[in-house]
Amino acid sequence: MTAPEVTDPILVGPPSQGELQRRLLGTPARRGNRGWRIAFAISAALTGLLVTAITYTVATGIGVWGNNIPVGWAFGIINFVWWIGIGHAGTFISAILYLLEQRWRTSINRFAEAMTLFAVVQAGMFPILHLGRPWFGYWLFPYPSIMEVWPQVRSALPWDAAAIFTYLTVSVLFWYLGLVPDLASLRDHAPTRRRRIIYGIFALGWRGSSTAWRHYRAAYLLLAGLATPLVLSVHSLVSSDFAIALVPGWHSTIFPPFFVAGAIFSGFAMVVTLIIPARAVFGLRDVITARHLDNCAKLILVTGLLVAYGYAIEFFIAWYSGDVAEKYQFFVGRPFGPRAGVFWTMMVCNVVVPQLYWSRRVRRSVPILFVTSLLINVGMWCERFVIIVQSLQREFLPTGWGSYTPTWVDLSILAGTMGFFSLLFLIFLRVLPFVAVFEMKELRAELDHDAHRAHTDPEVRP
Amino acid sequence: MIRLFAEYADEAQLVAAAAQLHERGYRKVETYTPYPLPAVDDALGARPSRLPIAVFIAGLVMGGATYWFQWLITHVLYPLDVGNRPTNFPLSFVPITFEMTVLFAAFTAVGAVIVLGRLLRLWDPIFEVDGFESATATRFWLAVDGGDPVFDRDRTTDELTRSGAARVVVQEERA
Numbered sequence: 284m285t286a287p288e289v290t291d292p293i294l295v296g297p298p299s300q301g302e303l304q305r306r307l308l309g310t311p312a313r314r315g316n317r318g319w320r321i322a323f324a325i326s327a328a329l330t331g332l333l334v335t336a337i338t339y340t341v342a343t344g345i346g347v348w349g350n351n352i353p354v355g356w357a358f359g360i361i362n363f364v365w366w367i368g369i370g371h372a373g374t375f376i377s378a379i380l381y382l383l384e385q386r387w388r389t390s391i392n393r394f395a396e397a398m399t400l401f402a403v404v405q406a407g408m409f410p411i412l413h414l415g416r417p418w419f420g421y422w423l424f425p426y427p428s429i430m431e432v433w434p435q436v437r438s439a440l441p442w443d444a445a446a447i448f449t450y451l452t453v454s455v456l457f458w459y460l461g462l463v464p465d466l467a468s469l470r471d472h473a474p475t476r477r478r479r480i481i482y483g484i485f486a487l488g489w490r491g492s493s494t495a496w497r498h499y500r501a502a503y504l505l506l507a508g509l510a511t512p513l514v515l516s517v518h519s520l521v522s523s524d525f526a527i528a529l530v531p532g533w534h535s536t537i538f539p540p541f542f543v544a545g546a547i548f549s550g551f552a553m554v555v556t557l558i559i560p561a562r563a564v565f566g567l568r569d570v571i572t573a574r575h576l577d578n579c580a581k582l583i584l585v586t587g588l589l590v591a592y593g594y595a596i597e598f599f600i601a602w603y604s605g606d607v608a609e610k611y612q613f614f615v616g617r618p619f620g621p622r623a624g625v626f627w628t629m630m631v632c633n634v635v636v637p638q639l640y641w642s643r644r645v646r647r648s649v650p651i652l653f654v655t656s657l658l659i660n661v662g663m664w665c666e667r668f669v670i671i672v673q674s675l676q677r678e679f680l681p682t683g684w685g686s687y688t689p690t691w692v693d694l695s696i697l698a699g700t701m702g703f704f705s706l707l708f709l710i711f712l713r714v715l716p717f718v719a720v721f722e723m724k725e726l727r728a729e730l731d732h733d734a735h736r737a738h739t740d741p742e743v744r745p
Numbered sequence: 746m747i748r749l750f751a752e753y754a755d756e757a758q759l760v761a762a763a764a765q766l767h768e769r770g771y772r773k774v775e776t777y778t779p780y781p782l783p784a785v786d787d788a789l790g791a792r793p794s795r796l797p798i799a800v801f802i803a804g805l806v807m808g809g810a811t812y813w814f815q816w817l818i819t820h821v822l823y824p825l826d827v828g829n830r831p832t833n834f835p836l837s838f839v840p841i842t843f844e845m846t847v848l849f850a851a852f853t854a855v856g857a858v859i860v861l862g863r864l865l866r867l868w869d870p871i872f873e874v875d876g877f878e879s880a881t882a883t884r885f886w887l888a889v890d891g892g893d894p895v896f897d898r899d900r901t902t903d904e905l906t907r908s909g910a911a912r913v914v915v916q917e918e919r920a
Contacts, residue, residue: 300883304779425818433818435825442840449844453851460855463864464881468779471878487859488866491880493789495862496781501794502854509847509854520840724883725780728756 293387293726295569300724303570307720308468310565311713318564323709329702336695337412345415347692354675354687359413361667362697364521365549366406366704367447368542368663370454371514372550373399377457378510387578389726390570393719394561395554396458401707402553403451405700410444412696439523446520450513457506460499463489464721518542525670531612532674535600541593548586548633549663551579555656559649561712570718573647580646583659587637590666594634608679616677617669621686625665626673632662746918747891749901750874751910752884756782759885762908764788766889769904773890777871777880796857803853808846812838874916884911 298306340347350357373395380388411417423444425434434441466482467489473479489495519539526538535541555576562571601613617626636658639645646652672687711717753759759776766774767789776785786793819825820833859865871877871888880886887910889901898915905913 304882425814431823433823435827436815436819436841437827437830437834437837442844445841445844449848452848456851456855460858464780468881471881483867486867487864488869489864489881490869490871491777491779492862493776493778493782493785493791495858495864496778497786497791498794498796498858498861500781500783501796502800502858505797505800505854506851509851512843513847516840516843523840721780728780 293390293572293574294723294730295572297727297730298569300727303723303727304468304720306567307570307718307723308465308472308716310716310718311469316564318560319709319713322705326702326706326709329699330706332695333699333703336692336699337408340412340692340696341417345413347690349687349689349693351685353678353683353685354672356671356675357687358689358693358697359409360524361664361671362700363406363409363413364542364667364671365664366402366409366700367450367521368518368546368549369553369660370399370402370406370450370550371518371543371546372554373397373402374450374454374457374510374514375547375550376554377461378507379514381504381507382511386726386729387575389722390567390718391554391558391575391579392722393458393461393715394558394717395550396454396461397708397711397715397717398550398553398557399454400451400458401704401711403447403454404707405704407447407451408700410447439520439527442520443524446513446517450517453506453510453513457510460503460506461719461722462715463487464491464499465716465719467491468720469716514547515543518546530674530678531601531606531608532597532617532670532677535597537593537596537600541590541597544586544589544593545663545666548583548590548637549660551583551586552656552659552663555579555583555652556660557708559653559656561717565712565717567718570723576649576652577643577646580640580652583656584637584640587633587640587659591634594630608677612674612677617673620673621676622668622673625668629662629665629669632658633666636662747898748916749889749891749896749898749905750877750914750916751887751889751905751908752876752879752912752914753887753909754884754911755909756784756885758909759887760784760788762887762905762910765908766887766904770895771889771893773893773896775888775890777877777886777888779881779883779885782885794861796854796861799857800850800854804846804850807849808842811845812842815841870916870918874914876912876914 345359348358350359376388376395377392377399381392411420414420423434423441436442463486466486470479470482470486473482519542522538522542525533526535528534558571558575558579562568598613601609604610617623636655639651639655645655676686677684751762753762756778759778760782763774763776763785774789776782776789778785785791815838816833819838824832826832877886887905889896889905891898895901902913902915
């Protein structure tokens with residue numbers, strides 16, 4: 284068998300510049316097919332459920348949720364952490380892989396960034412709802428009030444709010460800046476006047492002049508550099524919400540890196556889940572190739588191993604600390620206490636399932652990848668459940684022990700955010716080019732240069 | 746006001762033409778391409794973008810302001826005793842300082858592209874040039890402004906034609 288990693292192309296064919304332009308830019312103009320419409324109907328219905336559940340929660344009070352002492356944090360925070368984590372792969376692809384000059388990132392970059400935005404939108408709803416009185420959400424911001432009370436910035440919660448707000452805003456800016464040249468192209472090639480005007484407004488009058496490109500490249504590089512520490516900081520700060528508390532199972536210095544690894548792990552799983560149907564429906568298997576899926580699977584494997592290491596260290600430290608509450612939490616409470624099934628699901632999905640990716644055949648099999656990526660997302664949701672609910676179920680004093688059951692409102696909001704997420708995604712697929720067209724043209728030209736150099740200069744190998 | 750436009754099918758031709766014009770003393774040359782071509786900047790002798798300076802200053806100023814503001818509200822305006830912990834504890838101001846530095850640096854980067862790249866002009870006379878829409882598709886355009894000291898309508902047209910342009914277009918406007 285020859286070494287396949289070297290020969291696997293990022294672009295199969297490769298399609299010509301004109302073809303890239305026509306096909307990739309053409310995705311928004313295509314009429315949705317049956318599959319898209321069915322998916323849209325389901326997502327819209329779930330979004331309706333979300334609106335209903337939120338209205339009910341706000342109108343009645345968060346007593347309609349299942350969380351109560353001792354489990355004061357439950358679905359609201361589980362879903363928040365889970366959705367934020369999913370977003371991380373998008374920023375990882377758009378920023379870190381850009382700085383590392385990984386060319387394969389080009390075709391999945393915008394797609395993954397859109398995933399980030401829509402995931403953060405879902406995540407952002409939960410802390411606001413969890414306030415109980417969302418109409419006082421603006422109290423999170425420091426503003427001069429007649430009460431002369433200011434937010435307590437020595438607490439991890441305002442750090443978290445600042446991190447999420449910055450993350451969302453910078454992600455939007457980065458994504459939008461990347462879109463501008465493609466919006467200009469859409470404006471110039473729009474079939475109708477209405478589209479020309481709409482795309483024209485969002486294109487900000489982009490003309491592709493060398494002056495504009497020069498500043499554009501500088502800004503894009505800087506945004507990538509600015510977004511890179513965000514990938515690491517956002518989930519680190521989210522984890523501080525837990526790590527700063529004394530609860531057994533939370534009070535741990537491994538949390539920041541452990542959370543970041545888990546976030547990228549679940550994010551790449553979500554990228555795979557979304558990209559497999561999208562590339563099939565829009566016929567883009569030559570642009571988003573087996574190589575992309577293979578690379579994503581490898582990153583899932585690596586980050587999965589980091590997560591597994593995190594679990595191992597948590598258990599080791601619990602034992603090594605000699606602390607009764609810690610030992611009880613990890614060796615009795617989680618594996619055999621209430622909701623132990625969630626713990627075992629987490630272990631199977633996050634530790635066992637990714638090991639399949641050692642096999643090249645599995646990384647190449649689209650159906651297996653699709654199913655395993657879903658399992659990993661289930662596993663990561665379970666991890667957040669384990670950390671939040673199971674820790675709170677078994678704190679220091681046995682008299683304060685309890686258990687947790689979600690209500691229909693909790694489950695509806697979770698299902699609803701999934702629906703709303705896919706709704707936004709489906710609209711995105713139809714309204715904007717989900718592969719960065721100008722970057723693909725640039726990549727195509729670079730590949731030509733490389734081929735030319737390799738041909739004339741025997742020292743250079745592609 | 747007069748401008749001459751040349752359309753090229755190939756990026757290498759555009760870069761060569763830009764370098765040639767620059768060598769002959771043309772200074773008001775601009776190119777329009779579907780994707781960034783750093784080689785054009787070298788050919789036209791353009792200075793590197795100074796946008797990073799603006800971003801750096803904005804990040805520094807806003808980061809500093811955020812730190813000061815946190816000190817102000819926790820130490821001066823609303824000093825709350827939490828378990829006898831100090832009200833002025835620099836380490837706890839670090840996360841938000843960092844986040845706001847990144848946030849305002851990012852705003853500045855995007856704002857600077859809009860200002861320095863002369864965007865937000867939703868309509869520009871250049872859009873009226875016949876076939877110019879290919880500049881955002883697969884063709885490469887070059888424009889020479891009539892205000893250029895070396896500009897001569899016939900000679901420049903001739904130079905552009907000989908540089909391998911697929912076609913040369915003249916745009917005249919009343920000032």
